Amino acid sequence: MMSLPIFYPLLDSVEGVELAARLGVRFAQLRIKSGGHETIRDNIRQSLAIAREANMMLVINDHWQLAIEEGADWVHLGQEDLIQADVNALRRAGISLGISTHSQEELERALLLNPDYIALGPIYPTQTKSLTWSAQGLGRISEWKAQLGQIPLCVIGGITLERSSAVLASGADIIAVVSDVSLHPDPSERIREWLSCYC
Ligand SMILES: Cc1ncc(COP(=O)(O)OP(=O)(O)O)c(N)n1
Numbered sequence: 001m002m003s004l005p006i007f008y009p010l011l012d013s014v015e016g017v018e019l020a021a022r023l024g025v026r027f028a029q030l031r032i033k034s035g036g037h038e039t040i041r042d043n044i045r046q047s048l049a050i051a052r053e054a055n056m057m058l059v060i061n062d063h064w065q066l067a068i069e070e071g072a073d074w075v076h077l078g079q080e081d082l083i084q085a086d087v088n089a090l091r092r093a094g095i096s097l098g099i100s101t102h103s104q105e106e107l108e109r110a111l112l113l114n115p116d117y118i119a120l121g122p123i124y125p126t127q128t129k130s131l132t133w134s135a136q137g138l139g140r141i142s143e144w145k146a147q148l149g150q151i152p153l154c155v156i157g158g159i160t161l162e163r164s165s166a167v168l169a170s171g172a173d174i175i176a177v178v179s180d181v182s183l184h185p186d187p188s189e190r191i192r193e194w195l196s197c198y199c
């Protein structure tokens with residue numbers, strides 16, 4: 001398994017991707033939750049072009065068919081997405097895959113697909129997404145890590161730079177972040193702070 005960067009911001013626009021690429025982020029996700037099919041395609045296409053130019057790995061959330069059509073290298077899918085996604089088609093296209101999990105059952109389902117990372121969340125309470133799952137806590141990170149073998153463990157949900165050492169010490173390999181960057185008064189400065197800790 002390849003070693004992936006620790007800092008993994010989730011971005012909701014081409015502008016966000018552009019900013020991350022310019023500041024030197026090496027691994028990011030495009031997570032767009034609104035807009036028509038062609039607008040989303042256009043955003044994916046532009047974001048992939050920016051990421052390629054900057055040598056930044058860009059993961060496309062949810063839109064796996066568009067990701068194949070637009071030549072993406074990475075896709076992230078949740079459990080609901082997996083119901084209709086064609087994982088074999090993703091693999092035939094050479095696309096690496098990240099999968100969300102929140103319970104032991106979901107973890108076992110994800111492991112059957114031999115993903116390139118597994119995400120566990122929410123570690124802490126999050127305001128970004130309404131979830132039926134309550135906060136997992138740090139103990140769950142070590143439990144997941146022990147079951148993952150070589151597969152990198154990504155953690156998500158309520159994680160801030162101040163909380164990052166604790167999640168890494170518990171066994172996380174990758175830290176996915178939304179609001180710690182997007183709601184910061186100065187997102188560029190916050191990205192720089194993350195990169196100065198985890199280049
Ligand atoms: C790194 C990472 N972890 C979890 C998620 C959540 O995926 P999903 O459960 O499909 O929910 P949405 O993001 O699609 O709302 C993620 N996107 N990235």
Ligand SMILES: Cc1nc(C(=O)O)sc1CCOP(=O)(O)O
Binds near residue numbers: 100
């Ligand atoms: C998109 C998402 N998925 C989660 C999961 O647990 O699967 S938590 C989450 C939101 C993460 O945002 P923030 O860093 O602002 O808490």
Ligand SMILES: [Mg+2]
Binds near residue numbers: 061062076077081
């Ligand atoms: Mg999803």
